[in-house]
Amino acid sequence: MSTQQDLCTKTRLLAAAREHFALRGVKEATVREICAQAGANVAAVNYHFGGKDKLFIAVLLDFMEKAQAKYPVHMGLGPEAPPEERLKAYIRSLLYRLMGDGDPVNEKLGQLLSGEFIEPSADFGVVMERYITPQHEVLLGIIRELLPEADGRTVHLCAAGVVGHCVLFDNAKQLIRQVYPELDLEKLGVELVADFVQRYALAGIARMREAN
Incomplete structure (x- = not known):
């Protein structure tokens, strides 16, 4: 004990x-x-x-627990809210966890988390099981509401596109700054990026709905 x-x-x-x-x-x-x-x-x-590797996972678990409490996937919306609004809430929640909320330590931990999405370490499965997968199921549910006629593969691809955009804006900040210096992500902030990702995603989903 x-x-x-x-x-x-x-x-x-x-x-x-x-x-x-x-x-x-x-x-x-x-x-x-x-x-x-x-x-x-x-x-x-x-x-x-x-060991050090498992200590890192413990840090990520602690980071995710606190981030989930502060930025839940619904961001205060109830289940009766339109799926378009719940999609925006999900994107805001994810971006605040990845890009940070002004706390430099949280920002760096968010970068380490997004790095794990790209190249997961041996023990990252614990974080996936406890936090990432349940949160991703929420996103899949929202996409299914927006694309009720779509097959499972399409739903998963759309969800991957939403997450991929969020990870890109966090993980490629330095590259984006060099290629598009006018896109100062630090000044644009999470809210503007979240609005863009939502509108971009909804436009693609609407086009796919028309194709069906």
Whole structure:
């Protein structure tokens, strides 16, 4: 059974790891530095988390839990809201988690999260099962309402397109800044990007609905 001291050490390690992973990335952050900031023995990471890689997953789980509480997929809308509005809410929720809300640590963790979508680490399945998959099911439900005649493959492709646009705007910010300097994403902000992604997605969905 964990003692209060164990729980305090684990909490300090998680807080220190959050900052170090955000600042230096997973590869460059070291267990020694994390433990030094947390005031813990270097063996504590293995004891509490099972190694640096699993500590990173614990940081992502903590990040997702807090982000889900602050930016739920429905963003305050009820199930009776039109699917177009719920799609916008879903996109806003995802973009706030990926692009950040002004907190530089959250922004960096969002970038690390989007990187996991592209090249998942060995233990990322835990994050997928607990948070990503249930949230994605919500998106699939919204797409099905917007395209009631579509087959499953089309629904999944449309959902992938929505998520892909959100990940692109986060993960390719540097490239977008170089190719299109007028698109200053930091100044445009989440709300404008969310509005664009929603309108772009709805236009494509409407065209597919006409084709059916």
